[in-house]
Amino acid sequence: MAVHTKPLKCKIGPSILNADLSQLYVESQRLLDNGADYLHLDVMDGHFVPNLSIGHPVVKCLRNKIRTAFFETHMMVSEPGKWVEPMAEAGVNQYTFHIEPVKDVIPLCRKVREAGMQVGLALKPGTGIEAVRQYIDHADMILIMTVEPGFGGQKFMGEMMPKVQWLRHNYPGLDIEVDGGVGLNTITACAEAGANMIVSGTAIINANDQKAVIASLRETVESSIHKCNV
Numbered sequence: 001m002a003v004h005t006k007p008l009k010c011k012i013g014p015s016i017l018n019a020d021l022s023q024l025y026v027e028s029q030r031l032l033d034n035g036a037d038y039l040h041l042d043v044m045d046g047h048f049v050p051n052l053s054i055g056h057p058v059v060k061c062l063r064n065k066i067r068t069a070f071f072e073t074h075m076m077v078s079e080p081g082k083w084v085e086p087m088a089e090a091g092v093n094q095y096t097f098h099i100e101p102v103k104d105v106i107p108l109c110r111k112v113r114e115a116g117m118q119v120g121l122a123l124k125p126g127t128g129i130e131a132v133r134q135y136i137d138h139a140d141m142i143l144i145m146t147v148e149p150g151f152g153g154q155k156f157m158g159e160m161m162p163k164v165q166w167l168r169h170n171y172p173g174l175d176i177e178v179d180g181g182v183g184l185n186t187i188t189a190c191a192e193a194g195a196n197m198i199v200s201g202t203a204i205i206n207a208n209d210q211k212a213v214i215a216s217l218r219e220t221v222e223s224s225i226h227k228c229n230v
């Protein structure tokens, strides 16, 4: 059971999906050097989403080069239960899986914890918040997708913000992540709704000044957290 009572912290986790994956280590280290708090590693199986990306062998190679950074894997796969041990063994810190294809979510949360990883539960845009309510106490973080999962560089869906607002209102200490189309033009909506974990792919990867973009995303989120605390 997770107790969501820690003070809220803003964390920026760039997605490496649209980076030059032939230079995965260099690109990842650059993001960390430019202020990223963690790396958001998108894993796709070509079945749950119509795209393929990386799997645990690649994550393991990256972990061998980057020893200490926090790795989150965003599991866009039809059988998330199948990859818990390989991802734990690869050095993943947080295993975020979609609840849509999973029949028994609570045992899978336990399995992830027992493997030594934190639990993230992800919702596609079409999945209502009521689908996750019963599992929140078993998770460390809820991910509200702000695009249809599968591809980077898509348009942010502002209509997902009521889900974030509902979560923040009912769970003031919960880590809430947004992912998809998040950048300088959309961060205010995310921050005001209550998201504190920010995944941003193309907006950071394509930036001329990654450090400035990461700092600006952080400033917007931290100022919203501060307003809530005063």
Ligand SMILES: O=C(CO)[C@H](O)[C@H](O)COP(=O)(O)O
Residues within 6 Å of the ligand: 015, 017, 018, 040, 042, 074, 076, 147, 148, 149, 150, 151, 152, 153, 154, 179, 180, 181, 182, 199, 200, 201, 202, 203
């Ligand atoms: O999960 C994802 C896509 O399914 C990616 O994390 C997301 O799209 C990030 O990229 P961008 O910021 O470019 O949208």
Ligand SMILES: [Fe+2]
Residues within 6 Å of the ligand: 015, 040, 041, 042, 074, 179, 199
């Ligand atoms: Fe993602």
